[in-house]
Amino acid sequence: MSSPQTFVPEPIRITDNALSKVKSLIDEEGNEDLKFRVFVTGGGCSGFQYGFAFDEAFADDDAQIERDGITVIIDAMSYPYLVGAELDYEEGLQGARFKVENPNASSTCGCGSSFSI
Numbered sequence: 001m002s003s004p005q006t007f008v009p010e011p012i013r014i015t016d017n018a019l020s021k022v023k024s025l026i027d028e029e030g031n032e033d034l035k036f037r038v039f040v041t042g043g044g045c046s047g048f049q050y051g052f053a054f055d056e057a058f059a060d061d062d063a064q065i066e067r068d069g070i071t072v073i074i075d076a077m078s079y080p081y082l083v084g085a086e087l088d089y090e091e092g093l094q095g096a097r098f099k100v101e102n103p104n105a106s107s108t109c110g111c112g113s114s115f116s117i
Contacts, residue, residue: 011063011079012038013086014072018098021089022070029054035064035071038087038100040078048081050100 022036034054043049058064061076074082085102 011074011083011085012065012072012100014065014067014070015086015088018087018089019068019070021098022072023068025054026070031056035073037073037075038078038082039075040081050098052098 026032026034026036033056035056035058037051037053037055037058039051039053040048041051055073058073059075063074063076063079065072065074072087081104082100082102084104085100088099088101090097090099
């Protein structure tokens with residue numbers, strides 16, 4: 001008898017726009033081992049801010065989301081702040097940027113890159 005599988009929801013939803021941009025950036029670098037790291041750090045005008053980086057390595061306690069050949073990783077400290085959030089990429093009059101829509105944030109700053117819980 002096999003053990004029942006536990007369903008664990010993805011900690012963060014990744015839009016097609018974000019996925020497409022990450023793919024194109026990895027293609028530009030020419031390194032298929034790159035993963036896209038999303039993290040939360042202290043700072044910003046609202047208390048916390050989002051960060052994004054490419055990384056070849058990941059820790060044992062990093063959450064990994066794989067979609068269409070792209071891996072997004074979230075460290076254990078950032079994970080609770082990002083559960084239920086959505087990662088998007090937008091281009092507009094104010095420039096191009098990755099953006100996190102986070103239902104856990106009680107307030108955000110005007111630029112959208114920092115938040116408070």
